[in-house]
Amino acid sequence: MAVFEAHGAGQWMPTALAQGPFSGLQGGAVAGLLAGEIELLAAEHNWGEALSVSAWFLRPTRLARLRTEITPVRAGGRISIIDNTVWAEGQDQPCAMVRVTLGIPRAIDVPGFSPPDEPTFDPLQYPSSARAAPHGGPWFMDAMESRTGDGIGWFRLKEDVIVGAGSMARVLGPADWAHGIFRPLANVVADPNPNLTVQLLRAPCGQWIGIEPQSHWNPDTGGGIGGGLIRDCAGVIGRVSMSVALTAFPGPARLP
Template identity: 40%
Template sequence: MPAIDAAASPARVSAPLLRREGGAWIASEDASGPFTGLQGGAAAALMAAAVEQSAPAGFRPLSFRAEFLRRAPIERSLQVEVRAIVGGSRVRVFESLLSCDGRVHARAQMTLAAPAPESRLTETFESHPISTPFADPERGIRGAPRAPHGGPWLMDSLDGRITPDGVFWFRWIRPLLPPEFQSPFTCLLPPADWAHGIARPGFPGPPPASAWPNLDLTLHTARMPAGDWIGLRPQGHWTTDGFGIGGGELIDRQGAFGRVAMGVAVFA
């Protein structure tokens, strides 16, 4: 589980952004996204946490895809339902739904796999390895953007840095979930969900659009992130007819471990 760096901002280390009350989840206003409502990565983390609780021991995430149907509300009871789709000895596939008052706000499909009992691969292989070592995130330039809606948002709970090699680094300074639900994978999802926002035209200046929400979130991970820092080398593609793709390489201090991608609807 990623550690919470109390030295970075002691005042921010407090209750989780997403708390459990009875059989429901409640998101605090600090878990808001840029356009109000629950941040997409946080919604994805709730669905992923529920799947991880249902998966057998020894299975770990391989791929994850969430679709955001409508913004999940803040400070309302959220329900998460999980259903097993495939139950093999090495691969398990689950479906998860996030709803409020009987209305589905997001859905996800998550594939988990168990390690191979015997592998002929004797060392890690990368067809196009990213050059390492990376710049030290501790020495990166801090980024503390304000929420477009003017209120608190999830970015306030992250220590964000930018290093000269073009990597955006994130470290949690406040718990995302209660300890029994928080994992390296759930902590990865909200930072990964920022990819479409920082891989846009004009960044870090004014955007050439009024809104650019991502409609989905897809991750593939070869391994789980190691250490406190989650790095993102973003890529973006926007067209003049209002379509976009965001994404990038997911890295930590050991190197690349996955990729993120999302579809973007650009509003003039």
């Protein structure tokens, strides 16, 4: 089972596991769908591996049949740049879009360079940090096993975002939680992110994706930022960043 099921070229049906905490689908799930579809096409055209993704969440993506449209900006050579946009059935305006930068790996000899020593982790040593959705139904967190320890949130997808997608689609879901793992305060305001940017240094080894987060809020402007390092069990593999739009909960605030 996948979080999004294919129903023909550019046609997708989200399952209940794609839902977010409030209205619409989880941003990281939607970004994973769009990036994953590009990764599938990249494998066919030898565009290389996804180096970075910038996603914009334009409006809530409804739990409905989805239509995507891929637009190459630059294709071929060592670097390719590909856009993908999604519409929900019955809506004229797009819900979200991504721009993916892909590159063909090329080993380079750099005299005098040695990689830094990295700590290794076993996420199974940390307690589970599973959370229920505020609406009480299934949501994207149910598609992942999550654990937290030593300032890092660890995630392991139990279901593919889409069948056959690559590393970036798997990373985007955990990365989308960077602003919420250790937010300044919990259960007082909602803090959706209207955008998401991820850069990968290399593909993750193994199933676990770790987010070493930082979050900052500015109530005077109603905004904030989130981000942090992305890890696998062997070391740093990338970085994530996003803007945050602080807003009141759709319903009464939930206290611990």
